Amino acid sequence: MRRGQLLSLDAMLSLVMVIMILGTVTTTADNLRGEITSLLGWYERANVADNMLDVLVKNPGVPSDWEANPSGVKVVGLRSENYTYALSYEKLLALKNHFDDASVKESLLNLSMGKDFRMEFYLSSFNVSISGRFPRYYLHNLLLPGNDLGNVKISKAGPGNTEFSISYINLTRDGTSYVNGDVCSLTLENSGNVFLKPGDHLVFVATEAINVTVQGGQTFEKTLPSNVKVEFEVIDSTSQYRMSVTGCPGNITSIHIGGQGQVQIRISARDNALPQLKSNFTGAREFLENGESFHSFAMINGSIVNDGAVIDKSMGNSPWIEPAERVTTVSRFAYNLSGGPSKEEPIVYGVMRYNPPLGTSLRVKVSSASQGNLTLISVLGTEVRGLFVYGNSTELKATLAYYENGKVSLKYYEGSGSTITVPFEELFGPNAKDKPIGLWLYSLNGWGRDHVSLDVVPSIKYLMEPKLDEAIIKLLVWDDS
Template identity: 40%
Template sequence: MKRRGQILSLDAMLSLVIIIMIVGVVVNTNDIIKAEVTNLIDWYDRANIADNMLDVLTKSPGYPKGWENNPSSVKVVGIRSEDYFFALDYDKILALNSSIISTVTRNSLLNLSKWKDFQIELYLTTKNLSIAGDFPGPLITWDLSQDSGNFRISDKGNSPFDVECDSVLLNGAPAPFGNNIQLDSGDVLEFIPLEDIDVYRQDTYYGSIPSNSYVIVETINAISNFKYSFSSGTPCTLHITGIGQVRVTVESYDRGSLSITATSVYPTNLTTPTYSFAIINGSLTTDSATINASKVRSPWIEYQARNFVVAKLIYNGTITLTQNQKEAIIVGNLKQNLPGYSYLEISVPQNEAGNLTFAILDGTLLKGIFIEKDAADSNIKAVVAWQNDTMQPKFYEGNTTTVRIPWSMIFEEFTSENGAKPVEFWLYEKNFSGDVVLRDLDNLGMLLEPKFEPVLIKLWVWDDR
């Protein structure tokens, strides 16, 4: 009996050991599975922080409505446009960047990140503008319509002068070649001389016209005997004379050498973000070394990046320029042509000399505007010039404080039935120490709508505790 009981005890012990081993394996496996599930849940939760944060930020316009106009009132930050469901709002992006120093804005974002550390980078389409060379000018106007007698335009030896062949126009059409071609009252002769030429009145020197100027000669008097001789060759030559009752107006100006370039750099090609900031343990920082060090200390980092379009409209009826800083002051799509009675009024400091340079993007056309006041008591002069002198520049003169330029000259007529035209108005350089004020007379803003540009948002979330 004793022997039989010992055998049974050994069997029972072996069975117990096996059962304990099985239970241990099951318990250990269960712990491993629980740990893996916990890690998976933690990972999913972390991954969802960045994803959910971007969802709220970019799919909601935020609360309350119009918070960008009063960022201190924001409860939930959102940058989706309220008017265009497919786009972000440019003003909300600016408000987010400028108000991030506010505790209210930071706390709203921290609620979205579940009080984890995060970094946001925004990449907006960037415009590179460059203006080189000289603007056309100065304008020279000789009004000889009150005089009579002999008149001629020639070289210094009373001989024909060289001109650009294609520049010689009679009433807007190519002028015919020939000698002593009669000009009738109201005829307009235009040309570009290739050398300096002189103007004589009654055989007395009147003034000089520089080479490469535009010259416009308009016959006023019906009884004048005004003629020109135009010959072909390399180069062509021109000679202009008048005898008797000659009444003409002569305008000329230096063509200048204006060159304007404008290139767009899209978000995916930018190496530096337009706006960037991070919140680490509740504190704002933009220092890259501090941000990177915090990321290194975190056991995990989650990253999200998304591409969007942004509805961009920059406009204000009155714009005050205080600094010499290149900036876009009007951006949008022009829906309709501007009426002839609408103007841009530019006011400069009264007792100060200086100048301003503006760059204009008018659809595919590039233009420049130069505003100059030579002395504190002199009138303001303005010139609108086209890239590479592709069109005849326009000159304007105001008083000692203001000058007006037609909006229709800045943003030209287009076929609105084919869709809106993108337009931009940039301050390029300001050389007045005092403030300069731009006023829209007759509301350009009513004819503008947003233009849509690409934008890229990058978000990192981590836990540096």
Template identity: 40%
Template sequence: MSSRRAQLLSLDAMVSLVIVVFVFTAVLNTSSALKGEITSMLGWYERANIADNMLDIMIKTQGEPADWYQSPGSVKIVGLRSDSSLTGVDYKRVKALALNFNNKNVSGALNNMGTGKDFLLEFYISSFNVSIEGRFPRVHVPNITFADKKGGGVRFDIQGSPNGNDYFSVSYIKITKANGSVYKNENITRLSNNLNIEVNRGDIVEIVTASTTYITTTNAEVPSGLCNSAYSRGNTCVIGPLPENTRITIYATNPQSNFKIQLENKNNWKRIRLTSGEGNVVVTVSAYDNTTPKISSSYTFYTSLMEKKTPTYWFAVINGTPTQDRNSVLASMDRSPWIEPAERRITIARLEYNLSAGPSATDPMVYGLLTSQLPQGAYLSVSAPNSQGNATFVALSGSRLLGLMVYRDKTGGILRGVLVENRTSGVVLKYYSGTASSISIPLKDIFGEGSGMVLGLWFYSLNGWARGDVSINIEPSIEWSLKPKAEPALVKLTVWDDS
């Protein structure tokens, strides 16, 4: 009996031992798996925190020192928060970071924030893009009143050659009588009497030429450099040749003597000449190319840039070295066992006032929200070398878009300006004459006289002159009349470890 009891006890003990071993093994396996999961979760949390912490520091602080963007080499902590907003990001800080990412102090500060990990930083910023298509008109006669020194009448005519009162061709003609009645093209023949159309006080004649023309005047006060020395003699000034497709506008102030439009044939309004006004004619004349460029702007939302994967600014730091080589970035990411992205939708506060900036279709010289009316008498001043060249600008005020060109046609000539708008094709809003060295354009002509609107000025292009030889100023400064304009944006940070 005792032998059988011992065998049973041994069998029970063995079964129990096996069960205990199984339970112990299961516990050990569970503990190892749990430990692995905890370790993996802690690693993920640590990696995810790098991106989130970096973004939080950059977005929620101004950095150290707070004015680091003015001297990027002094930075210890990169912060982007706006001075004027607790939640917005400052565009000038973002731009300073984007333009100085390879500064060793900047990349070093970012490397410390990222605890030595590799990262890619991208900014998608909503913004304007402006364009000018076509040619600005050259002004041949800048709204001059032809009169003698006492304001009295002079001889004046327009002709097809510099030596005689020839007929010339027109593609358009409009006569607005002093009483308000309007006659265009073939309808002007209704005004003719024996081929002649009288031009009376207060009448306005607008012509677009279809052949070369010349303006001849005697005893008139004409600005220096306007008369063609090859044809002008004594008190007689010949202006031209004015090319085909020149728009000429004549306002008759005091046509007292024989001032008429004469048709070559009774029913042919396309061939005319002006009979000489002798002695008592006073007219105000402008003449410029009948072409205006198309001025346009587009506003691109950051979401469109995201879809195209074209950030406004971007750079990466790999193993402590800054780079903008996309292939190197992708190769480094491929070598990493993990990649953690983070992003923030932000509001970026943009105020630009840099009159030393170079030409750009995207970066304005002046940009912001106009909080008060522009100062009385404020003007844009442009100085340029004494050689042929031009500078073009695009101006935005609210929804209104204009183009401005400052130019010099020939060495030694005066600077001229022409302001155009898209609303009416072929029509110049204003034209300006300067001196041999500079020209001033009233700001009210460019931006209007309102307030509470977005205001922008793009220095669009420069031809014939070096940027360092062109001076652009606004007098008095309007910087303090502007406040930052809020723009939607997104910042994205991707962190990995290519070690």
């Protein structure tokens, strides 16, 4: 060490090394602190999304029956109180209908720890629909002219006794059907007359209004609207009863039925219409793939937002976005025969644990003097049926539509006073045990809901249990602060 030298060479080297080590340690500590901070931030963000979904799907909420009074909710939860492995459909519906209520928003904001989020719900469900229309019956298995023979005429409505136009005709005689122009082969010596005899079964569609008239000892007259389908069978005849046809040879365009024949016929007449009923069960995953949610909404800075552009912009402003998802089941049960009309929400829904007792029926009672109608759609397993009730409190009728061998079949009901009764097996179908069941009040026209009562007698409520359907919940959490 030389004179005037503060530190020796060894000491200087040691000092330099200490400074370098301290610098390295400081830099490493800063980097480590940054990594730890980043890791904690990621863990916190990831926990917000997962914790939020855990709270929603693993507890029923506070209070546990908050869906009955959403304005009083403290903590929103979706878990069923009766089935710990399933969500409650009623709670999901309450969230859908009240997500913008102040108390619900506050609970969701607390669950998200003040972060922004978007939530989507996808639920498996039935979709029911009707195209076309149900026919009204104007005559049904009516014996004319009663127990006696008489002169029965079918002619164009209005004065006179003239032929009427048709779009279709089918005459079945001795097991052979003659359709449209084929009927011409039955005319007598090309006279344009087909003489009807006992056992003949005639079906035609009139394209204009017609009169059905009985003259003689008993009288009867009924005007039927255009586009009506008439079916009748000749039961008895003691003299010539003929149908005049126009258009032969070729396609028959108009007919007239009558003459001086003393006959007895059994006749039915209804609108020339048939409904097409559809019922499809769609899984939650398919709804997700199609982007068709049961419910979706976003909350940004404490406010509900449904504008997709605003939501996308907010997510774009965030340095991070954390996703979370839950696949679960929903417990769904409905037995609310006083519920209003809806194409989405059934008034009966679940699974039949047992077959109903013999004699179980649906009773529809109408207390309105006004003309109206209602439509019910029933589902039992894969079978779909429809019931159309029409009239008023003094004259109630119904048409049931169901499928046989892929084709629509019809059944007619007539009320007793203001009540009409339909057996359970005819409304839903046979062998109900262990099958999903649903009933929709699809439409209601002309009557107030308070003028219509629906009852299943005896009740099937306690023969049912909830149906478990798949559900998917998707959540995105971000911070646009």
